[in-house]
Amino acid sequence: MNPEYGEEASEFRRTIQAFLAANLPQDWAGLGALPTEEARAFTARWRTVLADHGYLVPTWPAEYGGAGLTKLQQVVMVEEFARADVPANGPNDNFSIKMIGNLLLKFGTEEQKRRFLPRIVSGEDRWCQGFSEPGAGSDLAGLSTKARLVDGEWIIDGQKIWTSEATTADWIFVLARTNPDLPRHQGISMLLVPLDQPGVEVRPIKMITGAESFNEVFFSGARTAEDCVVLGVDQGWKAAMALLGLERGDEAATNPIMFGAEVDRLIALVAERGLGKDEIVRDRIARAYSRAQIMKYLGKRILTGWLRGESGGTEASVSKLYWSEHHRDVTDLAMTLLGPAGLVPEGRPPLRHFRTDDPGAANSTASWSHSWLTAVSGTIYAGTSEIQRNILAESALGLPREPRPTS
Numbered sequence: 001m002n003p004e005y006g007e008e009a010s011e012f013r014r015t016i017q018a019f020l021a022a023n024l025p026q027d028w029a030g031l032g033a034l035p036t037e038e039a040r041a042f043t044a045r046w047r048t049v050l051a052d053h054g055y056l057v058p059t060w061p062a063e064y065g066g067a068g069l070t071k072l073q074q075v076v077m078v079e080e081f082a083r084a085d086v087p088a089n090g091p092n093d094n095f096s097i098k099m100i101g102n103l104l105l106k107f108g109t110e111e112q113k114r115r116f117l118p119r120i121v122s123g124e125d126r127w128c129q130g131f132s133e134p135g136a137g138s139d140l141a142g143l144s145t146k147a148r149l150v151d152g153e154w155i156i157d158g159q160k161i162w163t164s165e166a167t168t169a170d171w172i173f174v175l176a177r178t179n180p181d182l183p184r185h186q187g188i189s190m191l192l193v194p195l196d197q198p199g200v201e202v203r204p205i206k207m208i209t210g211a212e213s214f215n216e217v218f219f220s221g222a223r224t225a226e227d228c229v230v231l232g233v234d235q236g237w238k239a240a241m242a243l244l245g246l247e248r249g250d251e252a253a254t255n256p257i258m259f260g261a262e263v264d265r266l267i268a269l270v271a272e273r274g275l276g277k278d279e280i281v282r283d284r285i286a287r288a289y290s291r292a293q294i295m296k297y298l299g300k301r302i303l304t305g306w307l308r309g310e311s312g313g314t315e316a317s318v319s320k321l322y323w324s325e326h327h328r329d330v331t332d333l334a335m336t337l338l339g340p341a342g343l344v345p346e347g348r349p350p351l352r353h354f355r356t357d358d359p360g361a362a363n364s365t366a367s368w369s370h371s372w373l374t375a376v377s378g379t380i381y382a383g384t385s386e387i388q389r390n391i392l393a394e395s396a397l398g399l400p401r402e403p404r405p406t407s
């Protein structure tokens with residue numbers, strides 16, 4: 001079975017293929033085929049090309065720098081980009097565009113849209129996300145960062161952690177408690193806060209891979225304007241849930257391509273090491289291949305609902321749980337096959353954080369070891385596997401909620 005999107009989508013697919021042919025070098029072999037610094041320089045140039053054609057924010061209206069495409073056209077576009085191994089955005093755009101940009105496009109005031117959206121597209125403003133705290137990660141409603149309104153400004157005090165790309169961002173969208181008298185999921189507001197001010201301190205966190213993309217962010221009397229609040233005061237939980245449900249289409253379309261390519265790399269590693277006759281290896285490879293195929297059709301199901309405008313919280317939890325544990329298991333198998341050689345990284349790691357679609361890294365030990373070290377984090381960030389299972393138990397299976405301590 002190979003479900004297609006229809007002739008209209010096929011015609012647009014040819015348009016995107018022509019765009020790629022016209023804007024990529026004739027000898028293009030994928031981003032991963034370039035040396036690291038050349039690849040980074042290409043990514044910066046490519047972002048400008050996408051912005052100039054409206055493809056950086058394809059479904060946004062032209063007045064905000066978009067191309068006014070449909071959701072289906074966006075899906076076709078990101079599929080073709082993934083196959084050509086070119087990014088669909090820049091290194092920080094997951095937070096700037098897919099998260100806060102899309103949230104403001106849907107729920108922001110006209111003044112907020114005019115102020116922030118063009119600067120996001122141009123790259124003048126880069127954003128990061130201020131949700132998790134040392135005592136409020138999976139249990140986000142337990143956050144303790146506070147904000148109070150004083151003379152037309154929000155004054156913010158508290159701490160955020162695991163804040164990706166905070167050292168390169170200009171703004172942060174922060175969840176803060178603005179009314180302590182309301183229940184846990186109420187009395188929270190989403191505030192838009194500039195980072196370059198005396199009341200904000202960013203401290204990098206070195207990860208096991210050696211990278212420092214995670215950070216702690218401390219607020220000590222940080223300030224932002226009264227109107228820099230999304231969806232209204234004390235509506236932060238609603239804003240956060242809306243944000244986390246945005247742009248499932250990209251992931252559902254590209255995950256099967258990326259993780260399918262990863263399984264192909266794994267099969268190549270088995271052939272390279274002459275392990276194809278080992279029954280245990282063959283069984284684990286078959287399982288990995290089968291899961292990648294299941295992901296493909298799960299993606300089609302999620303896309304069907306997304307294109308209809310359905311929120312699909314249950315499907316989103318299934319997808320997050322499925323791909324994160326699949327990625328962890330595949331990289332664990334690769335490291336097992338590499339044996340002691342996997343502990344001596346050679347070659348280069350993937351260019352993009354938490355991404356697997358980097359054929360240039362190929363089967364280098366650095367690629368697999370880097371992916372292995374980061375894969376386990378995929379079962380933690382954006383909702384742990386345990387949290388996803390709880391969500392599915394309650395929302396999909398109708399099981400009773402687990403009792404919580406009363407004190």
